Amino acid sequence: MMKLRNLSYEKKKGLYGYGFIALWFIGALMFFIVPLFQSFYYSFHVVTPETGYLDIKPLIERVDGVEKTNIFLNYKNAFMTDPNYRQYLVEVLGDMALNLPVIVIFSLFVAIIINQKFRGRTFARAVFFLPVIIATGPVYAIITGDLDTGGNSEAAQFSTMFEADMVDQLLEFIGIYGFGTKFTELLTTLTSDILNLVWKCGIQILIFLSALQGIPASAKEAAAIEGATSWEFFWKITLPYISPMILVNIVYTVVDAFTDPTNQVMERLLSVQSEWKYGYSAAMAWSYFGIILVALGIIFAIMNRLVWYDD
Amino acid sequence: MASTMANKGFSPFKKKEKDPTLSEVKLTRREKRERFKKRLECLTPEEQKYLKRKQFTDAVWPVFRALIVFGLCFIILYPLIFMVSTALRTRADMNDPTIMWIPKHITFSNITDVVKAINFWDILGNTLVLNIGCSVIQVLTCAITGYGFARYEFKGKKILFFVVIMMILVPPQIILIPQYMFFRYFNPLGIWKLITGSTISLIDTPLTMYLPALTANGLRAGLFIFLFRQSFKGLPKELEDAAALDGCTPLETFVKVMIPNAGSTFLTVFLFSIVWYWNDYYVSTSFFVNNKTIALELKNLDTNLKVLLFGDANAQVNVRELIVWMESACLISILPILVLYVCLQKHFTEGIARSGLTGM
Numbered sequence: 308m309m310k311l312r313n314l315s316y317e318k319k320k321g322l323y324g325y326g327f328i329a330l331w332f333i334g335a336l337m338f339f340i341v342p343l344f345q346s347f348y349y350s351f352h353v354v355t356p357e358t359g360y361l362d363i364k365p366l367i368e369r370v371d372g373v374e375k376t377n378i379f380l381n382y383k384n385a386f387m388t389d390p391n392y393r394q395y396l397v398e399v400l401g402d403m404a405l406n407l408p409v410i411v412i413f414s415l416f417v418a419i420i421i422n423q424k425f426r427g428r429t430f431a432r433a434v435f436f437l438p439v440i441i442a443t444g445p446v447y448a449i450i451t452g453d454l455d456t457g458g459n460s461e462a463a464q465f466s467t468m469f470e471a472d473m474v475d476q477l478l479e480f481i482g483i484y485g486f487g488t489k490f491t492e493l494l495t496t497l498t499s500d501i502l503n504l505v506w507k508c509g510i511q512i513l514i515f516l517s518a519l520q521g522i523p524a525s526a527k528e529a530a531a532i533e534g535a536t537s538w539e540f541f542w543k544i545t546l547p548y549i550s551p552m553i554l555v556n557i558v559y560t561v562v563d564a565f566t567d568p569t570n571q572v573m574e575r576l577l578s579v580q581s582e583w584k585y586g587y588s589a590a591m592a593w594s595y596f597g598i599i600l601v602a603l604g605i606i607f608a609i610m611n612r613l614v615w616y617d618d
Numbered sequence: 619m620a621s622t623m624a625n626k627g628f629s630p631f632k633k634k635e636k637d638p639t640l641s642e643v644k645l646t647r648r649e650k651r652e653r654f655k656k657r658l659e660c661l662t663p664e665e666q667k668y669l670k671r672k673q674f675t676d677a678v679w680p681v682f683r684a685l686i687v688f689g690l691c692f693i694i695l696y697p698l699i700f701m702v703s704t705a706l707r708t709r710a711d712m713n714d715p716t717i718m719w720i721p722k723h724i725t726f727s728n729i730t731d732v733v734k735a736i737n738f739w740d741i742l743g744n745t746l747v748l749n750i751g752c753s754v755i756q757v758l759t760c761a762i763t764g765y766g767f768a769r770y771e772f773k774g775k776k777i778l779f780f781v782v783i784m785m786i787l788v789p790p791q792i793i794l795i796p797q798y799m800f801f802r803y804f805n806p807l808g809i810w811k812l813i814t815g816s817t818i819s820l821i822d823t824p825l826t827m828y829l830p831a832l833t834a835n836g837l838r839a840g841l842f843i844f845l846f847r848q849s850f851k852g853l854p855k856e857l858e859d860a861a862a863l864d865g866c867t868p869l870e871t872f873v874k875v876m877i878p879n880a881g882s883t884f885l886t887v888f889l890f891s892i893v894w895y896w897n898d899y900y901v902s903t904s905f906f907v908n909n910k911t912i913a914l915e916l917k918n919l920d921t922n923l924k925v926l927l928f929g930d931a932n933a934q935v936n937v938r939e940l941i942v943w944m945e946s947a948c949l950i951s952i953l954p955i956l957v958l959y960v961c962l963q964k965h966f967t968e969g970i971a972r973s974g975l976t977g978m
Contacts, residue, residue, distance in 0.1 A: 317771070323868045324770025328778065331763035331843070334833020335781055337806060342796030343788065349795070361799060417690065420683055427687075433963045434691045437698075439890075440959050444897025445916040446948045450697040505693050534668050537675065566789040568900045576791055585795050592792040599787070 350589035351378040361585070381590030392591060395571040396598065403564055403602075406507075410560050411553060414508040418515035419545070432516075439509035447506065448569065510563075511556045518552035519545070547615040554610045558603060565599045705729060705946040709939045728946040735926035735943075736915045738950060745896070745911045746954070748824055752831040753891040756842065757884060759834035764846025765872055769858065785840030794904055801826050801905060826905040827895075837894050837901065842887050849883040850876060885965050889958075896955050912951045919947055 353364045366380040377383070385392050421432050441447055522545065530540050567573065572595055579588040645653070654673075658666050699719070704712070705728055707721030732738065767779055803817040804810060811817055820826055830836045834843060853876065861871040877884070899913040906914065915922065923943050 320770055320868075321772040324766050324772040324775070327766025327770065327868075327872075328763050330759055330832075331766075331834040332778070334759075334830060334835035335785070337800065338797060338830050338833070338835040339785055339788075339793065340781065342793035342800065343784075345796035345799075346792050420687060423683070425680065425683060425687075429964070431687050431691060433960075434694050436963070437694055437959070440893050440955055441897075441952055444952075445899055445913055445919075446897075446952055449916065449919065449944055449948050450701065502693055502696070505690060534665070536668070536671065562787055566791070568791070573789075573791060580795065589792070589795070592789065596789060596792060599789075603787075 346589045347593060349586045350381055350593045352381075352586045354585035354589070355583055356585065363586075366586075381587050382594055384587065385591045385594060391575055392572070395575055396595070399565070399570050399572050400598070400602070402570075403561065406504075406564065407557065407560055409504060410508055410511060411556055413504060414511035414556065415515050415549075415553070417508065418512050418519055419541075421512070422516055422519045435512055436509055438506040439513065442506045442509060451502070511560060514552055514556050514559070515549065518549040522548045550614045551616060554607070554614055557606055557610065561599070561603060561606065565595075701945045701949050704942055705949045707942060709942055712938045712942060728942045729950060731927065732923075732943055732947045732950065736919075736922060736947065737910075741910050741912055741915060742954070744909070745913075748827055748911065749892060749895045751824075752827050752836055752895050753888055755828065756831040756834065756836040756839060756891055757888050759832060760839055760842040760887065761846045761877070761880070761884065762872070763834045764843045765850050765876060767843065768847045768850035769855075782840050782843050785835075786838075786844065790901060794901075798904055821905055822907050822909050824909065827902070837891070837898055842891065845887055846880070846883060849880050853879055882965065885962065889962055892958065893955065916947060916951055919944060923947075 349363070351366065353362075353366055355362045365376050366378055367374050368377040368380050369375075417435060421428060421435060441450075526544050526548070527540075530544050535543065564570065568577070572591075576588055576591050576595070579591060658669065661669070703719050703721065706724050706726070708723045708725050708727075711721045711723060767775070767782070798821075801820040804820045805817040820829075827836070830839070857875050857879065858871050861875045862868075866874065897913055899911075899917045902909075902911055902914055903917070920940075923940065927943065
């Protein structure tokens, strides 16, 4: 006790800091850090569950009849031998690249609208955040599945067919062939997917809305006095102020899409896990995570130059 | 000071009282237009142009905005309207092409069927206890951790905070199997085996959910710690200095001064936590076999319904007809959380500005 009293104020504060995070640290050690290293270790081995323990063996590759240990065999198999893994990876990444800008721009647009004052704003906000509550759960899968098979699906089919044909016809008329199918695919995913889009944007809208409310009133006043149009106001005031939040939203969207248990890579991972190939699934998960990190790193490097900080 | 700030965080929006002097003078449209013209005359052409443009956009934009908001609200509510409409109709109504939204035969039998089939009340009770228990514990522990990261300087803080960021980024699928092994052969730090001589399996017990929550490592705990850190960082330091001068220990300061001031963050995080625990089926499928939660039941609803209603998992039931039960199950399963949301949404949607999401 005497010793504690003799410590300087700063050092005492530091000790209290450890006290506050101690509980979390113990938990993180048990539930996060150790499992993380364990799964990393698994990814270089053959791991099969036996009663009472996990059987961990080194990876042995047979090349020209000679057996050799190759610790990277799981990774090699995932990328070279697995029939679907690479294809799924490309598809998930492609979806991401397509959806990311749409989600961010759309949620910014909605956030700006519901930040304005109008009658029924409280109701509109309540409705826009509703997806936050439902969209992460299994209910959403059932809803979208049922909408496809239930409602008036024939009518929906008719309208998309019609739309696709018209765009194709138009492009062929102008003299572009073959381009049509890809373009219409893109167009129809954007338009017919609006349900998915709106339902995915809840949290992003929330983050943008709080960022918009953080724009100081003095900036708004100054812009109004200088006679800025709302267009100029958006580019010169709103965008710089919320640019850190755009970065946050991009990171959130990427992480959310990558860790979504319903995406194809995750489903493949789960099916491998259910075949008891733990080492192989760990290798898949880690290479997938590595790709996420690289993607995030690239986004960060690009965005960090564009982000403007207030002070 | 502390209590007034807490009140501010929770106060519902007050309507601004109208200035009586302004409302008394009512101008007709023509008078207004004339005044506007007079004002325009004494301005430069540039200023005139700006004002006219502003007048135009002020008139047109609300119409567009109303259209957009209405359209998007419709898109969001569409599945819910569909859900209510289908849940309340008979099986035969699904094949009647004349029925779009309003069923001819309104019935609650689908709902009662589902309630019986999945043993709804028991599962609801189970889920509620697990859910609220975990959320309350997790919010408290995350707040404590977030406060430690926000206010104290200590060695290794940067590395430890990096671990928090990693908790947000690492997909739970990576660490699931080691976690499963941890719970299956529960033996923390070798102590348990030392005392009892053998390991114990915690699989299928609620402890698999409570233990991580208790140590601020539950579902999306990284994000919550992050949010709390941001929100505590936003509070003025003078609050704690004043409390310290008055003789509060750091823990007392935290409980008596910081918690009341971060009320809206607590509410937001609590709501998020409830929602994520409610919707989670990924983690719970791995740890629960017989311990049923609502999300788990919903995940396997398709086969479960066939078994329970028709006595055979491979029963040939038209998908379009099965929908009435599926949607009924969805309806009753989201109803509790929907009610919670409607009750708390005002604090939720109006209070986010102070929730610490800003300034990340």
